[in-house]
Amino acid sequence: MKLSEENLKEISELLDTGMDCFYHLLTGQIEYHPDVNHPYFEPEHWTDVIQRIDSENENYIRFKKMDANQSFKVMEDFAKSLEDSLFKSKLLLALTKPKPFRNYKNLIDASDFRNQWFDYKNKIYIEFVRQQAELLK
Template identity: 35%
Template sequence: MEALSDEQLKKVVEELETGMNCYLHRQIGEVIAFPDPDQFPDTDDWQQEMDEIETRPDDYLEITSMSSRESFQIMERFISEVDSPAFRNRLLYALDQPKPFRRFKQLIDESSEYRQGWFAFRESQTIEWLREQLALED
C-alpha cells in the first residue's frame, strides 16, 4: 500500500471529524469518503461510493476514528506543552471532571492565546496517529 501524503492524511482527518466513513483503496491509495448512512438519512449523492465499497470490500481498508481514550491522551500531551501554569491547571482540572471533552473544549474556545495552538497540535497528533495505524496495516 502506498503511503498517503500529509495533505491526504489531513483530508482523512477532516472527513472523520465530520462523521464521514473513510476507506482507503489498498492498491492505488485512493480515499473514498461518504456519510454514515446510520447517522445521515440522505446519502443519495454518495451512492456510487457506497456501492463501490459494498461490491469490492476486500480492495478497501476502512479508516476509523481514534478512540476516546486516544483523544484524551492527545489532550493530556497538549496540556504538558502549555506554558501558563494557571491555564495548565485549569485544563488538568477539566480533564478530571465529568464530561472532560466538553470542559476542555470550552476552556480552549475561551482562550484565544491557546486555541490555534490546540487545533494545530491536535491535527499533527491525529495525522501521526493515523500514519501509525495505516503502517500497521501494511
C-alpha cells in the same frame, strides 16, 4: 503502505470530523461517509459511496477514528505540554469533571491557545493515520 502527506492530512481531517474513511488500494481514491450507526445518519445522501465501497470491499482499507480514550489522552497531553500553568490547570481540571470534552472545548475556544491546540491535534491525528497505514504494509 506509504501515503502522501496530502492523503494523510485529508484522511486525518475526515476522521476528526467523524467520517468513516476508506482508501482504495488500486486508485488511491479516498472515499468517506458519515458513521452509518449515528442516529442522525441520512443514508439517501450517501448511497452511491456506500455501495461503491461495499461492492469493492477487498480493494479498500478502512481507517479508524480515535476512540474516546485516545482523544482524551490527546487533550490531556496537550494540556500537560503547556507552559502557562494557570491555563494548564484549568484544562486538566476540566478533564476531571462531567462532560470533559465539552468543558475542554469551551476553555480552548475562549483562549489564546485555540490555534496551538488545533495545530497540535492535527499533527497527532496525522501521525495516528500514518501509523495505521504503516501497519498495512
